[in-house]
Amino acid sequence: ELKVEQNPLFLSMQEGKNYTIYCNYSTTSDRLYWYRQDPGKSLESLFVLLSNGAVKQEGRLMASLDTKARLSTLHITAAVHDLSATYFCAVDFQGGNYQLIWGAGTKLIIKP
Amino acid sequence: NAGVTQTPKFQVLKTGQSMTLQCAQDMNHEYMSWYRQDPGMGLRLIHYSVGAGITDQGEVPNGYNVSRSTTEDFPLRLLSAAPSQTSVYFCASRLLGANYGYTFGSGTRLTVV
Numbered sequence: 001e002l003k004v005e006q007n008p009l010f011l012s013m014q015e016g017k018n019y020t021i022y023c024n025y026s027t028t029s030d031r032l033y034w035y036r037q038d039p040g041k042s043l044e045s046l047f048v049l050l051s052n053g054a055v056k057q058e059g060r061l062m063a064s065l066d067t068k069a070r071l072s073t074l075h076i077t078a079a080v081h082d083l084s085a086t087y088f089c090a091v092d093f094q095g096g097n098y099q100l101i102w103g104a105g106t107k108l109i110i111k112p
Numbered sequence: 113n114a115g116v117t118q119t120p121k122f123q124v125l126k127t128g129q130s131m132t133l134q135c136a137q138d139m140n141h142e143y144m145s146w147y148r149q150d151p152g153m154g155l156r157l158i159h160y161s162v163g164a165g166i167t168d169q170g171e172v173p174n175g176y177n178v179s180r181s182t183t184e185d186f187p188l189r190l191l192s193a194a195p196s197q198t199s200v201y202f203c204a205s206r207l208l209g210a211n212y213g214y215t216f217g218s219g220t221r222l223t224v225v
Contacts (some may be wrong), residue, residue, distance in 0.1 A: 033213050042202065045213030088154060098143055098162065099170055100214070102154030
């Protein structure tokens, strides 16, 4: 079964702290995506990770991929309130005919 | 460059009614898809297309039809609306082979009463 699991599903943290969101998936993937969604809004692409060991950074967010462990992480450094949102990972599984499978999302609340 | 345009943004239907959600993109993307998003869940793929004249089912296709007569347009038809189809619907597109993410429309919030 093609599965993508995120944890935690909910995270409340203080500004200035660091934290990591985890994304596990069940079988070999072609691509792994991270998206951000603000309440009532559409989804914004953050990162696309293509190969083992890939690391991408944008501001206070850094995403990495370990294909052997079937694990991706989204690390938040020195969180600020503006990063409050729901973060999703999604996986293009090999041979999956472009069918993205999504995690349930991590709702992140950053308190001033 | 408009990206992915979805209409309408909001819709209320009565059980048994039919309607079409519109999706258009102006980026010449081969791949287009429809997702539904329900509270507490990730997105679930309804139908997708890799080019004009080609469509296929996703994870939750029952109760929905699609067609792809042009590269730009990918409408989603609800045949006989049911309360279980109350959801937020997103259209997304991508250039096949490109190493960047899917582009999403702004969504359609559908309520079936």
